[in-house]
Amino acid sequence: MDEHLPDWKNPALPPADRARALVAAMTLEQKISQLHGNMETVDIYALSNAIGTGADDESDEERMGQLMAQIRIDRHVVGIDELGVPRMRVTNGPVGVGMGDGTPSPPATALPMTIGVAASFDPAVAAAYGDVIGAEAAHLGQHVLEGPGVCLHRTPIAGRNFEYFSEDPYLSGVMGVEVTKAIQGHDVIAMAKHFVLNDQEHERFRANVVVDEHVLRELYLIPFEMCCKDAEVAAVMSAYNRIRGTYATENHATLTDILRSEWGWEGYVQSDFWSCRSAAPSLNAGMDLEMPDAKWLNEEAVTAALRDTSLEIETVDRALSRRFTQMFRFGQFERPYAPTAIPAERHGAVARRIGAEMxxxxxxxxxxxxxxxxxxxxxxxxxxxxxxxxxxxxxxxxxxxxxxxxxxxxxxxxxxxxxxxxxxxxxxxxxxxxxxxxxxxxxxxxxxxxxxxxxxxxxxxxxxxxxxxxxxxxxxxxxxxxxxxxxxxxxxxxxxxxxxxxxxxxxxxxxxxxxxxxxxxxxxxxxxxxNPSGKVPTTYAARAEDLMHHGDPVRYPGTDEGSGYPTMRYTEGLRVGYRWFQSEGIAPLFPFGHGLSYTTFALEDVAVATAAPDGTRPVEVSVTVRNTGTRDGAEVVQVYLGLPVDGQPPRRLVGFAKVRVAVGGSERVTVTVDPAASHHPFSVWDHAAGDFRVRPGRYAVHVGTSSEDDAAVVELDLRG
Incomplete structure (x- = not known):
């Protein structure tokens, strides 16, 4: 090792130490150049209005395509040659590598939609999906992949449901974790998005979402918490919307108190494109990188904020150190830009295989x-x-x-x-x-x-x-x-x-x-x-009137409460998706978890056991799956939990396992439900404690093949 080599170029040092050394060597001008992307600023708000002004026979997708064609998406942060900082290349990618650094984006494998990954109910499918995305991002020389998307399907009309997984937080989290691990396995930064409550596209630049704290914690944050804790996702993308009146990019409670202080997460936060609304407030709240341009985190605004002390240089250094740490973590400073060809045939075969599974x-x-x-x-x-x-x-x-x-x-x-x-x-x-x-x-x-x-x-x-x-x-x-x-x-x-x-x-x-x-x-x-083996990841309603948001503008699309922008109040609380249908006694057309096969299965000999009934030890749910039909096939064992707590929906998904069984055969399956897991399967949010708690009482363990299947219900007494 060259003894004169600066510390940030020493791969033997921990990534965080290298990042701090690099930031310490930078001038203020260099630091500011690293706070933002480098696309020429455009009026995205005016362009967005073009979506609704197309011809009557055009689809919204076609109008959005015309809109995007007007924008040169340079998804990158400039490099600094004298310090050895590479140009950081960023690509979108929840459903495959698209809209990368530069236009037009290079071709890639067009994968099935993310909602289908959740429909597979198979973590191995999610891993294969993320593996293709991560590999292709690496082939194209990209450093960051903006995905997975882990917001929930609160309503079936949300425009981005295709790139989110499901209506259930645990299913979404399991899939998001596997996709994240697979992407980052290629030394590409994965980015969980859109944090948080970006559950609709309507007025996304202006809308305000008001939600009770326990609902935020038990539903909407769970997939993000799982990605941060279980997959160590390197980056999080902050959403467009307001959260309780404050823009997501300026929300200290979510970006710092929850992400960092509570979860101990060490990655960096990037704004969604044009979601940054300020300089000092955004950086102070915990946002670290503005994309895709420098509308706010430019030299004039940042310098002025430093001068009037609404922003401290230590906050700027913190933002840069967070991102550089992740780049060092994945060896991105040492990797030359050398794009290679995507193996189209091999990745296409993967797309074909996983497409059938969903x-x-x-x-x-x-x-x-x-x-x-x-x-x-x-x-x-x-x-x-x-x-x-x-x-x-x-x-x-x-x-x-x-x-x-x-x-x-x-x-x-x-x-x-x-x-x-x-x-x-x-x-x-x-x-x-x-x-x-x-x-x-x-x-x-x-x-x-x-x-x-x-x-x-x-x-x-x-x-x-x-x-x-x-x-x-x-x-x-x-x-x-x-x-x-x-x-x-x-x-x-x-x-x-x-x-x-x-x-x-x-x-x-x-x-x-x-x-x-x-x-x-x-x-x-x-x-x-x-043989099809997918399961419904988001409930099919029999009628529009049965949907949670139908006829209630307070819930969606929101009402103007005097501030000029729509506010959506999640007054349904925890009653989202199948929890809504069950709480309200509404029969769905096809319930969450439903899915037939060309063969038939029987679940037998259900057993529930735990080493300690105090809510601190894992619970093991075992069941024998027997193929009673005429074809080999796969079934998904689903475990739901009914909590003895007032205000909770009838049940929540806490575990599942996909098992393949040959004709005439059987397989014993065990699903382990750990109270200490990041999705808090047995817990509810305790306002007084500011944490999750297991309540004492009699829990109902539902074991079946859909959210409506009560073939086996076992009671479990926990002391809490």
Missing amino acids: AVLLKNDVDLLPLPASVGRVLLVGMAEYAGRACQGGGGSSKVDPLYTVDPLSGTRDVLAELGSDATVDLVVVERDRSNLAEATEAAATADVVVVMAGLVATEGVDLASPSLPFGQDEMVEALLAANPRTVVVLKDSTPVLLPWIDRAESVIEVWNQGAEDGHVVAELLWGVV
Whole structure:
């Protein structure tokens, strides 16, 4: 080692020591240059208004695409050559590498949507998903991957549900942890987002969210807490919205008191793009990096704040040290910028495999599925986005420029050829105005099997007008169901939707927005090459009136309480998702955790045991899963807990395990629920103690295959 080498260039020193040494060597001008990104400042607010001014036949996704095309997204922080500080390259990436440093972004693998990862109920799927994203970010020379997104599906109309996992905090946290670990396994910084309560896109730059403390702690913070504690996520992205009147980027309670003082987290906080609203207040609150430009953390504003002592230089140093520590942690100062080619075929195979794992067989009343290889004449029919081409979701900054895509027609023909089938496959694309629907129904009537492909592609920047299929697709589905009784409905959604025709459909499978391998994945599912094993990650409602926010503007979209901006009050409390339906006694169309298979399973011999009944030792829930059908398959054992505490919903998910069982076989599964785990499975927030506490009483342990399954309920007495 060169004895004259400065400490920040000494890889033998701890990352935090190197970071402090580097900051100490920097001039004020250099420090300020590292507080912000370097895109040319644009008027994002004016551009955002363009979303609502497009042609009537354009989707919100298309308008968002036009908006993003007007912006040169230079996602980077400048380097400092004389100090050896590299240009820090940042890419978006909850659903694959997209919108990286520079425009256009280089092509990458278009993965299925994040909601589908949660639908797999399989941490291994989340790990494989994150592995592809992290590997491709590394191939492209990026230092930071803005993901995973771990906000909750509070409503099914939220525009970014596709890049969040689910309505349940524990499921979202488990998946977020696995994705984070996999990304950072490639020495790429992962960034959990959007912190916190960014549960809608409506008025996201202005909206205020008011929520009770115990609700914030027991629901919305849980996935972030899990990512920080269990995955040691290196960065967190602060949200656009206000939290109890204070912008998320200026909120000391969340950015410092919770993230750092309570959780002991040591990463850095980046603003969402243009969510920074000030210089001194943001840095003082705990935000460390403004992106993508220097609207606030520029030399003039920061210098003025230092001069008038509303900001101290130690706070600036703290912000820089936090980020440099993570860059040193992952060896990013020593790594040269040398992009390499993405292995498209290998990563595409992963996308194909995990895409099949997340499909949810919602309904199969007469066992029409799986289809036989000798099916005869098959007609694929639907609108262009869903039947004519691969359904790639993720409108807005999450959009991935795909290396390749497999369309439904070519993908179906590929799979049938692999099966040695002589079936014929044709395609009819229904126009958005349904002007050729009569021709489509006529073709459907003469087919041996009709596969209707319908769906919804949501986008960043705008919420859905309703939880329904757009462009009159419900009318299309109903007409095609009437034309041929041997009709399968394939849903390709960004979020659960209302299905008014469900009673007339005998076979329905939800595959989500699949991305590159859409055509292959769907065909493998329909013909039984893969046995579907996904589960509903967010409840399907039977009616719009059954949804928590319906008819209550206080909850959504908020009301102006005199400040000029909308305030949303989460008056539903803990009653979100399946907890809402169960608390209110409302029967869902398809409950959280529901999902059928081409085989059948039985759960037997449930046992619940703990070494100490005081709420401090793990509880082990064991069950035998028996395959009682005719095909190999996978089932998800789900464990829910009913707490003996007033005001708590009937149950919460506290554990799950996906198990594969051969025909005629059985597997013994044990799910361990640890009271000390970061998701606080047995605990409630104690306002007086300012911490989570286990209350004494009789807990109900529900073991089944959905949130509504009460096949086994075991009582457990805890002293607390």
